Amino acid sequence: MEKIYLDNAATTPVKKEVLDEMMPYFSEKFGNASTLYSYGRESKKALDIARDRVAKALGADPAEIYFTSGGTESDNWAIKAAAYALREKGNHIITTSIEHHAVLHTCEYLKKQGFKITYLPVDEYGLVDVEEVKKAITDQTILISVMYANNEVGTIEPVAEIGEIAKERGILFHTDAVQAVGHIPVDVKKLNCDMLSLSAHKFYGPKGIGALYIRKGVKIHPYMHGGGQEKGRRAGTENIPAIVGLGKAIELATQNLNQSMEKLTFLRNKLINGLLNKIDHVKLNGHPEKRLPGNVNISVEYVEGESMLLSLDMKGICASSGSACTSGSLDPSHVLLAMGLPHELAHGSLRFSIGEQNTEEEIDYVIQVLPDIVARLREMSPLYEKAREGK
Amino acid sequence: MEKIYLDNAATTPVKKEVLDEMMPYFSEKFGNASTLYSYGRESKKALDIARDRVAKALGADPAEIYFTSGGTESDNWAIKAAAYALREKGNHIITTSIEHHAVLHTCEYLKKQGFKITYLPVDEYGLVDVEEVKKAITDQTILISVMYANNEVGTIEPVAEIGEIAKERGILFHTDAVQAVGHIPVDVKKLNCDMLSLSAHKFYGPKGIGALYIRKGVKIHPYMHGGGQEKGRRAGTENIPAIVGLGKAIELATQNLNQSMEKLTFLRNKLINGLLNKIDHVKLNGHPEKRLPGNVNISVEYVEGESMLLSLDMKGICASSGSACTSGSLDPSHVLLAMGLPHELAHGSLRFSIGEQNTEEEIDYVIQVLPDIVARLREMSPLYEKAREGK
């Protein structure tokens, strides 16, 4: 059975053009970029080109780009190293209740070390209120971290405005742009951010590589201590093939951005409308317009997420869910709960994240099979029975 | 010109068999190992196989292996997270003066945060004295970190004995085995270690992937906070292709270990003897026997390391040096200085690190060309002139 992959927010396949550029750096041009001679020189050159490409895609200076092992490391670095560097100045960090765990768990870790964390609430669409940011700021606030686009519900946050406020108040501002880069326009100047996280495998680059943009003049500690790589700010032998892949992937994504946004938005709207029309007691999660082009997140009443996922998988469709049963944790998606969804609806959530490789036929197929899956599961559900009786 | 690569301690090319196993995981079996369905299942399986292979190579249990982004992360994790976790118990860490910067700079960072660090001295061969370890232990000591084999001079440390002492005293013991794994036998049980760092690109695996062995029952903090990967101890989307590569590379290295040790030892001894015989005022650095099979490190009096490297490079030979001029730092190799070498000799050091791909002809070629290079540079050297006059 042909698979229909609709979990592109989890990870994407490496594009052929990207892998082709990476290949020579595994076994031929394998030199350590920090050595001065022959083999090393080629690696160094590849490293410089990749850094230029990333900088160009973000509207940054190449000297502001630091390669990391992925989005998680970028988030950990930005937040912990800023907190430690500014401890003297204050101990208050502002973030939101819908961040990725790479931000949330990092903040919880810092909390145990005496930092105070404010988790901003969001509205029913998952939007942070800029006024809330202003209100939360104290004279102890040293860092604000707000994600650019949410990974579960796709809501795009007013990051530029928040950055503006942070700038005025002289507070460091970090944004987790892991879901944004390669999918919507990202310009560090316009976003007014001091630090920005990205991860290559979310836009057809390889896994295990990401970057942290650190604006010139921003002083945070290094997170990996060791050799003098990345100007002494991120030690470790440079992962040249992956860095080359990141550079190529971000260049491709930026070049095709308008075209791909248009295509994905069309497929997304088709899927949303198709499902909302064909299934009753279904709700769209996230903002209707301020939304990632490829993100569809719905809650299906009276059924549980994992059982829908399993049924979809049997039909060759890969999606994801904010159900607690899927994650093996006790609580369903913290994002959906923060948006005020009752537990039942959060358990019944499904995320389809559309990618460039998906076709209209695939979307049609999902619209065709999901209603039957839902009907079958509802037949089994005591909740649905009750709901029908209630009517 | 065919290149002769003799800098295998810096990094190695990915072996064909290794790259072949990695390839399907970039663009076909690219699923996120943390998702439960189809695509994800293949990745999960590959992850498990790789973990088994690493565990088997180290004599560990698969549940004790945690994948990281490389040797630097493993070292940072082991040392910082142990220090933070045990802060209540004590604030004293023992390490050596010849560790890799990934350990040394991490310890310096902890020092700024109130930890006390003892840097054990070494003898003229770079060997740590087990008695010195005993003497350094106080009731505040929470961690001992001693590398298994030194990356510059190749000296193999008495790690098993040191681990024994740590065990008796109930102190955590970490060893940086980045230069040892794949090159000499490594068994975590025999080494009595609680944590062990390794990095794939040092034994023909890919860059950007490593592992930290953490003995069952050892409680240290996570270093990357975020998703629940690696049993919640190391967050971040799993880098499956690289992990598969690490697994294959360590399996190959372990299978061929005796054979490769024999070959490398032969080539190493030939190179050492050849150079010592053909060039006067040359000294072998590191231990004559307790030494990595592929490591040759010499100091050539009256000439400077970088100029030798450049000249070797013109002849197609890639090597490395502990000279300050090469690294762009002010001081020459901290390892050579710790061994008591005067600055002049440290500046004139050369490291050839032999790998499996090197041939006897290549070694002969080095023995043939280096004497002329040294002679030419000495002609230019005001120091040599003086030395001759002094006679």
Next chain:
Amino acid sequence: MYSEKVMDHFMNPRNVGEIPDADGVFQVGNPVCGDIMKIYLKIKDGIIVDAKFKTFGCGAAVATSSMATEMIKGKPIEEALKLTNKAVAEALDGLPATKMHCSVLAEEAVKGAIEDYYKKHGINKQVE
């Protein structure tokens, strides 16, 4: 990382050697830092008629010694005194940032050798 010119002057350095009856000699640096440069000058009627060097140091140190001696040979003392490390680096098509200090050595050695010449010949002039 080095320009072709640097590599050329490193592999085929001009003016290596000593001048036994030099009019001015000066050595800068020390072996502890990993770099020593010694410059010999032969001076006639205020003109540097010959310059030679010996250097213990990196590729950039050798190349700047070679280039600096080339640049002052045949020049009046006053002109040689105007030699800057930047000019030497530029003549070599640039040096990596971490290697600029090697070109400083060359400037210092040349000036020191001229000062030595003044001293030896009882000329009452200062070199700054």
